[in-house]
Amino acid sequence: MNFQESETCAVLMRAYAGECQSHTRYLLAAKEATAQNLPVLRQVFEYTAKQEMIHAQLFAKQLQQQGIAEIQVSAAFPLDPEHDLLKMLQNAQMNEQKEAAEVYASFADTAAHEEQQQTAALFRQIAAIEQSHAERFAQFAVWMQEGRLFCDSRQTVWLCMNCGHIHEGTEPPQNCPVCGAVQGFSVRRGFAPFTV
Ligand SMILES: [Fe+2]
Ligand SMILES: [Fe+2]
Incomplete structure (x- = not known):
């Protein structure tokens, strides 16, 4: 079969376009988190x-290796409401879940069916x-919704994402005692997304 006319080619194009838009959607959410002084969510x-x-x-790369030089796609992608960071987290959770359990699972079946292992x-x-x-x-959405981004009922180890200072307690300090960064840089150790 001509690869360009295969279902595998079509789903790869959709997946490529989908990843491009989620990349941008998350950068827009990060920008909003910066505006709301929540560096941890950024x-x-x-x-x-x-x-x-x-x-x-x-x-x-999969498409390039087959000599594809143009993406053709018709698909629906989500658009977050402006300024609502909690909704952005919840939408992200929902879309990622759907992508994992439904979309990419079915794309994998499509490719396997066409012997594109x-x-x-x-x-x-x-x-x-x-x-x-x-x-x-999901985890960050729950913490945000319950007002627990920067507090916990139990003793917790907090990490300053700016300088790496470790603090143990139910809440991280208002300002990091080492670098002075605001509390918004604090995250539970083990949940720190490393950006390097
Ligand atoms: Fe992805
Ligand atoms: Fe993802």
């Missing part, structure tokens, strides 16, 4: 955005990553 979104760009690159494997691997994105967004 880093959560930027960290995930970078990974979506890499996914786009991996899908592009390498592409099928890539869809499965990326689906597993999107599942982890969904879980991280």
Whole structure:
């Protein structure tokens, strides 16, 4: 079969376009988090955005290797409401979950059906990553919704994402005693999205 006319080619184009738009959507959410003085959420979104760009690159590579030089796609993509960071986290969770459990799972089946095993494997691997994105967004959405981004009922180890200072307590300090960064840079250790 001519690759250009295959279903595998069509789903790779959709996946590429989808990753490009989620990359941008998360950068826009990160920009909003900066405006709302919540650097921890900026880093959560930027960290995930970078990974979506890499996914786009991996899908592009599959197409490039087949000599494809133009993306043709008809698809629906979500658009977040302005300024509502909680909604952005919740939408991100929902979309990642759907991508993992439905979209990429079915794209993997499509590719496997056409005996494009390498592409099928890539869809499965990326689906597993999107599942982890969904879980991280879900966790931050719950903390934000319950007003617990910077407090916990139990003794908790907090990390200043600006300088790396570690603080133990139910709340991180208003300002980091080492670098002076505001509380918005604090994250529970183990949930720090590293941006390097
Ligand atoms: Fe992705
Ligand atoms: Fe993702």
